[in-house]
Amino acid sequence: MTGIGKGSGPDVVFAAKLAEGVFEIQKCGGCGAHVFHPRVICPACGSADLGWVAPSGRGTVHARTIVRRKPDKGGDYNVVLVDLEEGVRMMSRVDGIDNDRLAAGLKVTAFVGKGAGGEPAVVFRPQGGAR
Numbered sequence: 001m002t003g004i005g006k007g008s009g010p011d012v013v014f015a016a017k018l019a020e021g022v023f024e025i026q027k028c029g030g031c032g033a034h035v036f037h038p039r040v041i042c043p044a045c046g047s048a049d050l051g052w053v054a055p056s057g058r059g060t061v062h063a064r065t066i067v068r069r070k071p072d073k074g075g076d077y078n079v080v081l082v083d084l085e086e087g088v089r090m091m092s093r094v095d096g097i098d099n100d101r102l103a104a105g106l107k108v109t110a111f112v113g114k115g116a117g118g119e120p121a122v123v124f125r126p127q128g129g130a131r
């Protein structure tokens with residue numbers, strides 16, 4: 001777990017928003033770059049003027065891995081890298097599609113679901129619904 005014991009750092013703010021069902025990323029007031037993972041300083045220009053904004057939620061699968069797991073452990077699951085329209089890359093999971101059909105280039109939409117440990121997490125589904 002990240003963020004534990006870090007006070008009100010940006011990781012904690014991000015997790016607290018997720019716990020309320022809100023997915024937001026940071027945007028730099030200095031250069032306008034979107035920032036993820038949550039940071040204190042903009043990696044593009046060094047400004048500390050980072051605010052929170054709601055992204056479009058739309059993205060494209062950049063890469064995917066299928067993690068094999070026994071059925072009694074919950075079965076196979078996927079791990080993806082998604083490029084959001086805002087230009088940031090996230091590690092996540094895509095629900096609502098067969099792992100065999102999940103491929104780079106798939107257009108996806110973010111929602112707040114549950115991570116592998118049941119914690120609130122940003123998860124994706126195919127744009128246009130399950131297929």
Ligand SMILES: [Zn+2]
Nearest residue numbers: 028031042045
């Ligand atoms: Zn910046």
